[in-house]
Amino acid sequence: MNQIMRIRIVISVFLLAMSLVSCSGGDHASGSRSKGSVAVEDFSTKRIAVLLGSTHDQYARKHFPQATIQEYKSVPDMILAVKTGKADAGIYNSNQLPEVMHEQSGFMLVGKPLFSADIAVGIGKGNDGLRLSFNSFLEEIRRNGVYDDMVTRWLKTGDYRMPAIPEAPGDQGSIIVGMSYNMGLPFTAFSDNRLIGFNVEMVERFGAYLGKRVVYEDYEFGNLIAALVTGKIDMIGSLLAITEERKMKIDYSDPYINEDAYLFSLRKHVAQGGVQSGSGDAGDTFGTVISGIEQSFRSNIVEEDRWKLIVGGLWVTVVISFFATLLGTLFGGVICFLRMSKNRMFRGAARAYISIMRGTPVLVVLMLIFYVVFASVNIDPVMVAVIAFGMNFAAYVSEMYRSGIESIDRGQTEAGIAMGFSRFDVFRYIILPQTVVRILPVYKGEFISLVKMTSIVGYIAVQDLTKASDIIRSRTFDAFFPIIMVAVLYYLISWSLLFFLDRIEKKIDPKKRKQPSISTF
Amino acid sequence: MIKIEHLSKNFGTLNVLRDISVEIGEGEVVSIIGPSGTGKSTFLRCINLLDQPSGGSIRIRGVDILAPRTDIAKIRQKMNMVFQSFNLFSHLSVLENLTLAPVKLLGKSPEEARTKGLQLLKLVGLAEKYAFCPDELSGGQKQRVAIARCLAMEPEIILFDEPTSALDPTMISEVLSVIRRLARQGLTMLIVTHEMDFARDVSSRVLYMDEGVIYEQGRPREIFDSPKREKTRAFIRKQQSSFHHISSAVFDLYALNAEIEGFCSRLAVGLKSRQNLLLLVEEVLQLSIGSPSSFPLDLTVNYEEKTDMLELLCETPPGTMNPLQLEGEQAGIGLRIVTNILEKHEFQQSAEKNRLVLYLKKQ
Numbered sequence: 001m002n003q004i005m006r007i008r009i010v011i012s013v014f015l016l017a018m019s020l021v022s023c024s025g026g027d028h029a030s031g032s033r034s035k036g037s038v039a040v041e042d043f044s045t046k047r048i049a050v051l052l053g054s055t056h057d058q059y060a061r062k063h064f065p066q067a068t069i070q071e072y073k074s075v076p077d078m079i080l081a082v083k084t085g086k087a088d089a090g091i092y093n094s095n096q097l098p099e100v101m102h103e104q105s106g107f108m109l110v111g112k113p114l115f116s117a118d119i120a121v122g123i124g125k126g127n128d129g130l131r132l133s134f135n136s137f138l139e140e141i142r143r144n145g146v147y148d149d150m151v152t153r154w155l156k157t158g159d160y161r162m163p164a165i166p167e168a169p170g171d172q173g174s175i176i177v178g179m180s181y182n183m184g185l186p187f188t189a190f191s192d193n194r195l196i197g198f199n200v201e202m203v204e205r206f207g208a209y210l211g212k213r214v215v216y217e218d219y220e221f222g223n224l225i226a227a228l229v230t231g232k233i234d235m236i237g238s239l240l241a242i243t244e245e246r247k248m249k250i251d252y253s254d255p256y257i258n259e260d261a262y263l264f265s266l267r268k269h270v271a272q273g274g275v276q277s278g279s280g281d282a283g284d285t286f287g288t289v290i291s292g293i294e295q296s297f298r299s300n301i302v303e304e305d306r307w308k309l310i311v312g313g314l315w316v317t318v319v320i321s322f323f324a325t326l327l328g329t330l331f332g333g334v335i336c337f338l339r340m341s342k343n344r345m346f347r348g349a350a351r352a353y354i355s356i357m358r359g360t361p362v363l364v365v366l367m368l369i370f371y372v373v374f375a376s377v378n379i380d381p382v383m384v385a386v387i388a389f390g391m392n393f394a395a396y397v398s399e400m401y402r403s404g405i406e407s408i409d410r411g412q413t414e415a416g417i418a419m420g421f422s423r424f425d426v427f428r429y430i431i432l433p434q435t436v437v438r439i440l441p442v443y444k445g446e447f448i449s450l451v452k453m454t455s456i457v458g459y460i461a462v463q464d465l466t467k468a469s470d471i472i473r474s475r476t477f478d479a480f481f482p483i484i485m486v487a488v489l490y491y492l493i494s495w496s497l498l499f500f501l502d503r504i505e506k507k508i509d510p511k512k513r514k515q516p517s518i519s520t521f
Numbered sequence: 522m523i524k525i526e527h528l529s530k531n532f533g534t535l536n537v538l539r540d541i542s543v544e545i546g547e548g549e550v551v552s553i554i555g556p557s558g559t560g561k562s563t564f565l566r567c568i569n570l571l572d573q574p575s576g577g578s579i580r581i582r583g584v585d586i587l588a589p590r591t592d593i594a595k596i597r598q599k600m601n602m603v604f605q606s607f608n609l610f611s612h613l614s615v616l617e618n619l620t621l622a623p624v625k626l627l628g629k630s631p632e633e634a635r636t637k638g639l640q641l642l643k644l645v646g647l648a649e650k651y652a653f654c655p656d657e658l659s660g661g662q663k664q665r666v667a668i669a670r671c672l673a674m675e676p677e678i679i680l681f682d683e684p685t686s687a688l689d690p691t692m693i694s695e696v697l698s699v700i701r702r703l704a705r706q707g708l709t710m711l712i713v714t715h716e717m718d719f720a721r722d723v724s725s726r727v728l729y730m731d732e733g734v735i736y737e738q739g740r741p742r743e744i745f746d747s748p749k750r751e752k753t754r755a756f757i758r759k760q761q762s763s764f765h766h767i768s769s770a771v772f773d774l775y776a777l778n779a780e781i782e783g784f785c786s787r788l789a790v791g792l793k794s795r796q797n798l799l800l801l802v803e804e805v806l807q808l809s810i811g812s813p814s815s816f817p818l819d820l821t822v823n824y825e826e827k828t829d830m831l832e833l834l835c836e837t838p839p840g841t842m843n844p845l846q847l848e849g850e851q852a853g854i855g856l857r858i859v860t861n862i863l864e865k866h867e868f869q870q871s872a873e874k875n876r877l878v879l880y881l882k883k884q
Contacts, residue, residue: 411607412609420594
């Protein structure tokens, strides 16, 4: 038994080494053999990282009941968990692991494939037209050799260049394809500010075949099926294994590839003849931080123009923050007006709104608006984010307004009314300026927390600053640099916006405002 | 100018104004006096519709302001109000308080409004404070700014709602002299006040309000010196007395002294008389403390203006000794001081209470 195991491991390591050589030109793919004998079973009580909602996830739950299963939202998170010792092993696809190992040394495969799965394109239930078109498209590229060429280039030789694909003739509309951008090469990745990979080429070719423009939407893997079911996307172009369970919800095309799932782990954990639960390679990371900041900077920012991703993400974050604040500030005014109205129904409605919004996590509201409220409406996810954060902000600021308004004594209103101002004028000239001065300090705090809260919009296919760093991480598998960089950028956004608000505050504070000198009269 | 007929106002089931009819002519200065809670302020607030009347009619220069078509805001611009609590706009400087409404409502240019505002500030003596925030002013200064703010709108009618009630005694006169000055300028003014002297010499007419109606009205002299009706008489009398209930031997002497002093200064009692009165109160109370059965004790100070006579009435439970007839150690010096400043005293005993009346010597 042991003997057989050892042979298996030798073979798998050999295969791994071969694949690394084939895709990387043979740099650090030394293919060192492990001295100990390690089998899949050795991990059955350990911590195993999987991609949330994947077949790996299901498999691990079923076959490693003793293990601690850690579900990660994205591939880079999962791989980082293994790399830093948060998990003892991970499960991933045979075709993608070589790329991971190329970028980050120190991983090795464990044992033989766990299982094998057919991968197909997911299509909305009942959308037979699209499904049949894809099937005949697949048949055609298999017949004319394009498919074999793609497999050779992407999966065998590791040539990650996107070929030129003939533009779709005519304008037949567009097709919306959901993908996890950070799934990883050779299937899907962001490089030089565009999507590349086997799946991307296939989808583009399919678009050209249909004569339709392809629009990509970026989703976490676990959200893809929900997006398809609610009609946010027309098809799923990420690696979707065919399972009976999923078939209840969506339809599949014919399978276009077959993937083996492997358990992988850090070489140093398994090298000593048994699996060591690692405490991560903190010392190692620390060393890299000190010595390799320049290297990190190059790989995370400069290479493949990744700074453009950051700039784009930064812009999206600023746009969402700005418009959500604007919307929330105005809508908060409406809510406050209803809350203070004499009409009991208005008051009740406003109170209910405020308590619901304050009592529900904004992430849940975000998902609710995206997947439920606008289920069958084609709406820009950035807009959804603006609406969700704006609504949340409105609930908080409306109560702020109310306390601000109520803190101004009624006498001033009466004085204004008595000298002939209309109620609206009194509000505009007397109540509002004082309310603003009173609530600005609290408002600033709420605003900052809104900016930071926007970091969750990645859930609904928006590429903001956080998501940009995720995408970079998915290519470089470097935890430290992108996260620190994003933290610094968020701080800078908040700081500069605060600076701006501080100026306003100084400007409107009556005590700090300059009075004209008497000689000017 | 203002014609009010059968005005009534209810707050829920509470009948504050029952039936008020009065006519106020151009340039009249009308003081409204009366006990607390008889709807004087409500009456004033009904005239500019800060409180909506429950019934009756109000006509200003012939315009029915309760008619739904009437533009009440336009009428209010000509009929401004000064409040008990000043109600300055706290986010604006003193001068800006004066210029806001003329610029926004009368369409004056900012320069014009500032020039006019500064003039008005000079009129009330606060030109040098033009750049201050309301928070930085004393109560009397705030009220003067509020009056200037009123004038900035060039009103024909000014309603004063207890303009000095929220002020410290030391600041009352600065505000009253500003109002006196305005009264001479032909503005129509309605003043709700508790300052009887002021009402007497500033007004052309005095309304005494009680029980939700105008109970009695007339020229100041008629109301203050020879009121015709029972309640008016009682009220006017009460204005010239000060009542204090002392429930036990451990009372707050300082507060009592301050109240009596306030009363004296309001009625312009001479300094020497004032000191003697305070001395008398203190000594009488000192003598009473000797017998615990003298509490609760009711003290009333009366001042007769015509005769300049101060009188102290001291009512105690039945069966108490007359403190002025105490003898022995504890009575000694105190008694001698008291008899020294007293004109005469009377002591009556009855089944309900004992009454000791002390008349102070004239100074």
